[in-house]
Amino acid sequence: MHGFANPARFLRIARWLMPLCMVLGLVVAALALGWGVFFAPAERLQGETVRIVYLHVPSAWLGMAGWMGIAAASFTELVWRHPLAAIAARACAVPGTVFTAVCLLTGSLWGRPAWGTWWVWDGRLTSMLVLLFLYFGWMALSQASESADGSENRAPAIFGLVGAVNVPIIHYSVIWWNSQHQAPSITMGKSAMSGDFLVPLLAAMLGFTLIFVGCVLARMRAILANQQAEARLRRKAFSEVEF
Amino acid sequence: MASSIKAPIKAKHQRLVLLVVALVVLIGAALLAAWALRNQASYFYVPSDIVAKPPEPDRAVRLGGMVEQGSLKTAADGVTVNFVVQDGKARVPVTFKGIVPSLFVEGSGVVAEGRLAANGTFVADNLLAKHDENYVPREMQDMTKDQAKQVVAETQ
Numbered sequence: 032m033h034g035f036a037n038p039a040r041f042l043r044i045a046r047w048l049m050p051l052c053m054v055l056g057l058v059v060a061a062l063a064l065g066w067g068v069f070f071a072p073a074e075r076l077q078g079e080t081v082r083i084v085y086l087h088v089p090s091a092w093l094g095m096a097g098w099m100g101i102a103a104a105s106f107t108e109l110v111w112r113h114p115l116a117a118i119a120a121r122a123c124a125v126p127g128t129v130f131t132a133v134c135l136l137t138g139s140l141w142g143r144p145a146w147g148t149w150w151v152w153d154g155r156l157t158s159m160l161v162l163l164f165l166y167f168g169w170m171a172l173s174q175a176s177e178s179a180d181g182s183e184n185r186a187p188a189i190f191g192l193v194g195a196v197n198v199p200i201i202h203y204s205v206i207w208w209n210s211q212h213q214a215p216s217i218t219m220g221k222s223a224m225s226g227d228f229l230v231p232l233l234a235a236m237l238g239f240t241l242i243f244v245g246c247v248l249a250r251m252r253a254i255l256a257n258q259q260a261e262a263r264l265r266r267k268a269f270s271e272v273e274f
Numbered sequence: 275m276a277s278s279i280k281a282p283i284k285a286k287h288q289r290l291v292l293l294v295v296a297l298v299v300l301i302g303a304a305l306l307a308a309w310a311l312r313n314q315a316s317y318f319y320v321p322s323d324i325v326a327k328p329p330e331p332d333r334a335v336r337l338g339g340m341v342e343q344g345s346l347k348t349a350a351d352g353v354t355v356n357f358v359v360q361d362g363k364a365r366v367p368v369t370f371k372g373i374v375p376s377l378f379v380e381g382s383g384v385v386a387e388g389r390l391a392a393n394g395t396f397v398a399d400n401l402l403a404k405h406d407e408n409y410v411p412r413e414m415q416d417m418t419k420d421q422a423k424q425v426v427a428e429t430q
Binding site: 072073074075076077078081084106109110111112144145146147148151152153154192193196199200203204207208209210211213214215216223224225227228229 | 286289290293296297300301304308311312315316317318319320338375376377378379382383385401402403404405406407408409410411412
């Protein structure tokens with residue numbers, strides 16, 4: 032793992048991996064959405080409104096996966112002080128926030144025709160909203176914590192790990208507590224969802240996941256480039272003082 | 275002098291152990307909190323809760339369960355519906371006046387917001403449909419399981 036400690040090596044890989052993920056992800060996601068919207072069947076009870084599932088479920092998965100990414104990077108940062116860990120955590124935050132927001136918005140739009148309400152304060156919806164606020168708080172904290180001794184990544188890393196407790200709560204909220212939201216359709220090796228819906232849904236999840244990875248790699252490259260530029264400016268300022 | 279011969283624990287191993295212990299404690303605390311919240315965090319009562327421990331007459335509560343097959347009746351005024359919500363153990367009759375959500379059908383899930391009247395009927399002010407985790411294409415809804423399997427086998 033420490034082979035990637037050298038940012039130059041990471042950048043060499045990210046340079047081709049990032050566009051590959053992006054292009055592949057956009058193609059797969061577009062095909063899956065087209066399939067879901069135009070070719071997949073309508074649902075027995077919900078009719079055409081079921082088609083929003085192809086956007087809602089991938090967003091929910093990536094909203095949660097984004098925070099698991101922050102948590103994994105935070106763990107690496109705290110234990111091994113890996114130089115890329117804090118950068119990876121920061122890179123996960125924005126795409127994770129966007130997908131969480133998309134999940135809440137599409138869920139609300141879906142709730143109106145399916146349940147008869149835009150919003151209810153049940154366990155699943157509330158814990159997902161908490162996740163969005165955790166993202167906001169995490170981004171604010173990682174922007175605000177700066178110090179000279181290199182410990183600026185510690186507070187966001189601890190926040191990232193503590194906040195990860197919310198992810199299993201989101202998942203199990205519909206199992207532990209009675210809720211308006213239904214229980215998961217796809218569980219380990221089993222699906223209560225007919226294959227006509229399941230296959231395009233899995234394809235959409237794969238496509239959006241690739242886009243997510245592409246976004247994270249792009250953000251990591253941008254943050255590294257920013258740090259290099261700042262270091263160069265600092266060196267320049269120092270040398271001017273000395274001469 | 276044995277302790278001085280032993281290699282000192284590496285700082286990163288110490289951090290690893292500390293962090294794993296902290297995480298175990300954190301997850302334990304979260305599980306305890308979730309367990310303690312199991313009643314408060316539930317969005318509705320199921321019929322057996324209502325029957326076992328009826329809420330006070332004027333307290334607003336939510337009742338959730340399945341609409342019993344064959345129980346849905348529309349009253350003479352055309353806007354009042356009466357039906358029975360059951361969870362397999364208990365049944366609660368519900369009355370509601372208004373427009374029902376489109377997913378509200380017999381045998382499907384429902385969440386009713388309202389009050390329990392003195393005669394044991396639940397008077398709902400608002401109905402929310404609940405859909406279950408099953409997603410079935412429209413074409414297959416009227417078929418039996420065997421017929422649907424046959425169609426799937428034919429198309430593959």
